[in-house]
Every structure is written in C-alpha cells, then in structure tokens.
Amino acid sequence: MCRNVSLIFFSLFVAILTGCAQTPSIAERPQMGNLLLAEPAPINPRSEMAIARYNQVLMSPALSDTDKAELHFQRGMLYDSVGLSGLAQFDYTQAINLKPDLAEAYNSIGIHYIQQNDFIQAYEAFDSTLEINPDYDFAFLNRGIALYYGGRSELATSDLDTFFSKDETDPFRALWAYFAHHDMSDEMGMTYLATVRPSLDNEHWATSIVDLFLGTVDENTVLNSLLDGVRSQKGLTDRLCEAYFYLGKYHSQMGNRGIASNYFKLALSTNVYDYVEHRYARLELNRLREQAKDVSSDDE
Structure with missing residues (x-):
C-alpha cells in the first residue's frame, strides 16, 4: 500500500459531511466503508515561480500582441492548475x-462558463474554437459537456460520440457519452454502454467504472482496484479525484444523494484543479442540492 494513504471506515464521516438534510440511510452507509482518502495535492512551487516569471515578461513593452496573447494564455493555464480560476479567466479574456x-483560449474560457452555468457563452466559446480549428478534439468533449449540463442531451450525444470515436479504447470518453445518452433515457444509456464496452481497454483501471455502471462488477471491486499500477502519491491523488467523481455520478443515478454528495466533495478535496472531474464536481453538488429542494417542495 502507498505511503500516506489510510484505509478507513467512512460511515460516521459521511454523516458529518452530509448534514441532516442529506444524511444517507442505513442501507446506503455500508457502501462507503473502507474508503481510500486522498492526500490533497500541494501547490506546485514551480507553477508559482512560472507565474512570477510570466508577470515580469508581460511587463515588457517590446512584446507583440501575438506574444502577449500566448503569454496570457499560458499564465491562465498555470492559474487554473493552482485553483485561481478568476485570474485564469481574466487571462483567457486578455488572450x-x-x-x-x-x-x-476560447476552449479554456468555455470551461469556466460551464462551471458558472453560463451555457450560452460556453456554446459560443466552443463553437469559436471549432471554427478556428475543426480538429481541436477536446472542444467536442467540452461542448458536449456544456450541452449535457445545459439540458440539451440529444445535441450532447453527437459531440460526445464524436469525441469517443477518436479513441474508442478510452473509458473516460465512453463514460461522458454514456451520461448524455442516459440523460435521454435509462435504456438508451445502457444500450450505448453495452455497445461500446467491447472496444475499451481492459488494462485501464477506469474500465471497471464502466463495468460498475453496467452492473457487471460491484463498488468494492472498483475500490479494490484503485491502487493497481499507482507508483506515486501524486498518481494516487489524481486517480482518486477521477474515481470519486464517477462514483458520485453512479450514486447520483442510483438515487443515493447523500453518498453521491460526499463523493463529489471528496473529488474537490483532492485539489487536482485542472482535471475535468474536479472542475465539475461542484456543479454536480449544486445539482444535488437543487434536487433536494425540489423533493422538499413536493413534500410540502
């Protein structure tokens, strides 16, 4: 087992984090026992030094607008990597x-618009990315995610299927496309996932997440596989950020809002700011809170 990782019984901690409104039922709690906790990723001092260097270089009057734009974009990426999203968005705008x-820069600022629920501007940003560079693969992912969270799942499936088609061995690509298909109907989601499952890389740890959604493995199998192939604390923290997010999505679909909420909080606790899973964990939490409000309103 890797150093600095604790295998703990998690039920009491779940109850504390969730609070009275979302406390999981007794039937839910055992599913989060024996959970690995991540050591939050520290801020990389090299990133901080690089930001300081960019600050100095950008003060030079000899820079062309093109050079300044590239420097603002690169500094924005660094700001994103250390969690300074407001400064990152400012730099992308300047670029x-x-x-x-x-x-x-359009692609990067579009991600920020998604996080702010400003989907119209997000669509426009990703449209601009693809107009400028039709081969910018990740714009299909990000526009698909914007459409998914913006309630346009049918359009989202087109973009996310396109992104998946560019690497049909990647379980993460399959999962995002599945979320959009599932949002249209449970049956469509399961049919899609079963169809693409044979092409996925069986050696990739996240393929077990796909199997979890398909119901061919249980959650303990996924949790027990998380250390496979991990050779550093950073590698483990990165993987747990991903795993927590997708386990949160799984429990959200299962209706276990308390458990889902805590998995999303755990994804945020890793501080892996530039991972797509960290970026959207808070958005997922907000969706769960809105669902809880809707349920409360219906009960009144």
Whole structure:
C-alpha cells in the first residue's frame, strides 16, 4: 500500500459531511466503508515561480500582441492548475482580445462558463474554437459537456460520440457519452454502454467504472482496484479525484444523494484543479442540492 494513504471506515464521516438534510440511510452507509482518502495535492512551487516569471515578461513593452496573447494564455493555464480560476479567466479574456483566433483560449474560457452555468457563452466559446480549428478534439468533449449540463442531451450525444470515436479504447470518453445518452433515457444509456464496452481497454483501471455502471462488477471491486499500477502519491491523488467523481455520478443515478454528495466533495478535496472531474464536481453538488429542494417542495 502507498505511503500516506489510510484505509478507513467512512460511515460516521459521511454523516458529518452530509448534514441532516442529506444524511444517507442505513442501507446506503455500508457502501462507503473502507474508503481510500486522498492526500490533497500541494501547490506546485514551480507553477508559482512560472507565474512570477510570466508577470515580469508581460511587463515588457517590446512584446507583440501575438506574444502577449500566448503569454496570457499560458499564465491562465498555470492559474487554473493552482485553483485561481478568476485570474485564469481574466487571462483567457486578455488572450482572446489580443489574438481573436487563439482556439485554445476560447476552449479554456468555455470551461469556466460551464462551471458558472453560463451555457450560452460556453456554446459560443466552443463553437469559436471549432471554427478556428475543426480538429481541436477536446472542444467536442467540452461542448458536449456544456450541452449535457445545459439540458440539451440529444445535441450532447453527437459531440460526445464524436469525441469517443477518436479513441474508442478510452473509458473516460465512453463514460461522458454514456451520461448524455442516459440523460435521454435509462435504456438508451445502457444500450450505448453495452455497445461500446467491447472496444475499451481492459488494462485501464477506469474500465471497471464502466463495468460498475453496467452492473457487471460491484463498488468494492472498483475500490479494490484503485491502487493497481499507482507508483506515486501524486498518481494516487489524481486517480482518486477521477474515481470519486464517477462514483458520485453512479450514486447520483442510483438515487443515493447523500453518498453521491460526499463523493463529489471528496473529488474537490483532492485539489487536482485542472482535471475535468474536479472542475465539475461542484456543479454536480449544486445539482444535488437543487434536487433536494425540489423533493422538499413536493413534500410540502
């Protein structure tokens, strides 16, 4: 077992984190026992030093607008990696103002719009990315995610299927496409996932997450596989960020809002700011809270 990782019984901690409104039932609690906790990723001092260097270079009057745009974009990526999202978004805006055909900057700022539930601007940003560079693969992922969270699942399936088609061995790509298909109907989601499952890489740890959604493995099997192939604390923290998010999605679909909420909180606790799973864990938490309000309103 890797150093600095504790295998703990988690039920009491779940109850404390969730609070009275979302306390899981007794039937739910055992599913979160024996859970690995991540050591939150520290801020990389090299990133901090790089940001300081960019600050100095950007003060030079000799820079062209193109150079300034690229520097703002690169500094924005660094700000994102250390969790300074407001400063990152400012830099992406500056980059676009200085170089309106910088596809990467539109893609990055679009992700921020998704996190802010500003889906119209997100669609426009990803449309701009693909107009400038039709081969920018991750714009299909990000626009698909924007459409999924924006309640346009039919359009989302088109983008996410396109993204999956570019690497049909990748379980993460399959999962995002599945979420959009499932949002249209349970049957469509399961049919889609069963169809793509044979092409996935069986050696990739996240394929077990796909099997969990298909019902061919249980949650303990997934949890027991999380250490396989991990060779560093950073590698473990990164993997747990991913695993927590998708386990949260699984329990959300199962109607276990208390457990799902805590998995999303655990994904956030890893501090792996630039992972897609960390970016959208808070959005998922907000969705769960809205669902809880709707249930409370119906009960009144």
